Amino acid sequence: MAVNTEGETASMTEISPVPPALQAAWGMREKPTKGPKPTLSVDRIVAAAIAVARAEGYPAVSMNRVAGELKTSAMSLYRYVASKDELAVLMMEAAAGEPPAPRTAGETWRAAVERWAHAMFTMFGDEPWFLQVPIAAPPATPRQLAWMETGLAALDGLPLPESEKLSLLLLVNGYIRYEALLRGQMTEAARAHGRTVDAVIAEFGGLMRHLVQADRFPLLRRAIDAGAMDTPGDPAGGFTFGLSRILDGIEAFVRSHPAP
């Protein structure tokens, strides 16, 4: 749960343009020495909030709810956390796992990116509330950057400009998030209605079969009749398929570049 590794605060506590929530995530908050002993701690609050999110989804996380979980009042939390948005950032930072091991010597870039992507996809699967958090800005937290760094390591040595590597990584990242989002919506719907995920998927398939009339959407109808909506329980099958296409695309791009 402890996110910061200490030590980077020293050179950074200048007059910085770092937004408050990010300051908290980077451990840039000076701890007070005076005053009464705090009975709570940021970590305990964040842990409680994560527990609620895991059990009931992010919408269930309210200051009142989290406070209740800690047997205190909502306003007490504000002594530790500046706002709910800040809490959300800290939650994500704490719940995001470490990135996977960086690329090893004998590993191809493609295998490394694949590993990286699957690790991220699994993380989103483990913490489905992640993608329910409304984000207003690209959060530059330590863990986020660590994931990006590991991703860059997977592409290290390729004869590409560094900025393009970052673009490629963002491309993969976007795909992962979107795919995980769709999957999370299904999971959420299943929980909300007390059905299984398979049942929800089947239901959606039925809905599509019902709405997609051949005269108005002939090609869609054909795809559905060909079984596009019957994915019997393959959990990550669609994900791997799409990922392979993207990696193919990157491979083609790399090949088209002259080695320096």
Next chain:
Amino acid sequence: MAVNTEGETASMTEISPVPPALQAAWGMREKPTKGPKPTLSVDRIVAAAIAVARAEGYPAVSMNRVAGELKTSAMSLYRYVASKDELAVLMMEAAAGEPPAPRTAGETWRAAVERWAHAMFTMFGDEPWFLQVPIAAPPATPRQLAWMETGLAALDGLPLPESEKLSLLLLVNGYIRYEALLRGQMTEAARAHGRTVDAVIAEFGGLMRHLVQADRFPLLRRAIDAGAMDTPGDPAGGFTFGLSRILDGIEAFVRSHPAP
């Protein structure tokens, strides 16, 4: 603003498993004949809500706000719209433009998909509030399906299973949404702080330069120093780059398939 083309209601008003919001979007609501004349209409409400969203973003759209815009009370709206979620679906359905023209005879599938993708990206750029709407389920509205149908048309004739074409389209779709989302966040931040988009991008670049220390994130640092954060005003440049990678990937996949 009028979404439905009439005529499909007949065979569909059976005991259907169609969710309420979708029923509204598909025009499956029977209009009452008795009672006083309505002073409002769904279309007027949706139009007012869209106007608010366009001017101040989706979070500004509240039942009270929309009602105020129409000089009536919040509860009046519920005579026309079952819930705010339903209103959101109707807003998106009304504001989503028609999909681009389907693939013409001489056009390659790649050019057609590119056209389709750019049209969708432009649409998200024109209606940035779209991506601020929290969606809980994949909405199967007429316009959504129409876009998908046009997308399938772009891939028509390729020697692939129909279900795989749909997967590929979803892949492109996800990329477009994610890229538009990032762009929309920047635009939103710019409006919120009264700065220009370029200023916000520059600010974010400065933040990254500040946070990304070479000892902890050497590769990221290298990418930043190589200019990854200085994209001086190229609005859709990054989008086109990523899209080309995905299309490369699809092309490789198509080539690897035996023609039947």
Next chain:
DNA sequence: GCAGTAACGCGTATGGCATACGCAGTAAGT
């Protein structure tokens, strides 16, 4: 050891939100 002060817990209050409920009035069908 004592004053000053900063941080503590937290009650209360504000303003916003979606929406359930019910009532009084209106218009069409009988």
Next chain:
DNA sequence: ACTTACTGCGTATGCCATACGCGTTACTGC
């Protein structure tokens, strides 16, 4: 003319994030 279905909409409920202020506590400089 009378029933019935629908209208607009006031009022109320129960959430939400959070601003403010008060009494209390414990560290710091004298």
